[in-house]
Amino acid sequence: MSPPGAPIRIALADDQAIVRAGLRALLERQGVDVVIEADDGEPLLAQLATTPVDAVLSDVRMPGVDGIELVRRLRDRGDATPVLLLTTFDDSELLLRAAAAGAQGFLLKDAAPEDLREAIARVAAGETLLQPVSTEPVRARYRYHADDAPTERFSPREVAILRLLAGGYSNKEIARAMFLAEGTVKNYVSAILDKLGTRDRTRAVLKAITLRVI
Structure with missing residues (x-):
């Protein structure tokens, strides 16, 4: 965990380079450090083995190791790093699968920037954040x-x-x-x-x- 007052350190996974770049720029302006970045769950898992972070921010749907499989593999190897999954699909079945795999958070990609920053902070602090419906x-x-x-x-x-x-x-x-x-x-x-x-x-x-x- 980062010391109190230090920026939140996260790992970011999304198969679209332009989305990763946008998320990185957005989050770094809000005091979140993206210290690991990958286009698939597989390389992210490898980097997480040697580089600790406060939370993982991952797309749900990716070729190769997707977000839910990423969570499952982390938990299987005893890594309890909180994971916040992002999706463009308001699909309640994904929520159930994500929760069952061990994800702490699930958020739609159309969330406001400040809501995303808050979600990362809350998940990193040990909270569970699930958003199955548009409120x-x-x-x-x-x-x-x-x-x-x-x-x-x-x-x-x-x-x-x-x-x-x-x-x-x-x-x-x-x-x-x-x-x-x-x-x-x-x-x-x-x-x-x-x-x-x-x-x-x-x-x-x-x-x-x-x-x-x-």
Whole structure:
């Protein structure tokens, strides 16, 4: 890990050179050091063996070793470096596969630059960040007053479960993705509904999105 106050050090993988160049320029302007760069997961894995980083930023879809296989191989060799996967596809199945492989983050490529920087910082700090659905249209449609805000803060695990609920996943699917017992997930969902003061999952997700819990 980088010392407190030091730039975040990341490894970057994307098969398109122009995308890598754009991401590098964007991130370095925001105080993120791209210390490893590759067009495929294979060379990235080789470099990570000798060059530690705070996080990996990788495209999901690449020829050769793709982003999800990259995560799987890292975890198989005992490397717990956080991985944030980027994709142009709003595909909820990818989210489930990424979470199951051991990725800490999943973000659409159309995210705002400041959101990408924040996502990298949060993942590097040990948080889980999953974005299975586009949330701005929901926020534009629904509004809640400050009085409706949850009375208790949500844990990182509860936020991760809320994001999976937003993707339409069942308790069984969430349990599989997060390596939890299905009964444990059911208990988490009940606690989430209580905190949000809602009676069903759909209203909980809508309220969580409009209140920027997710």
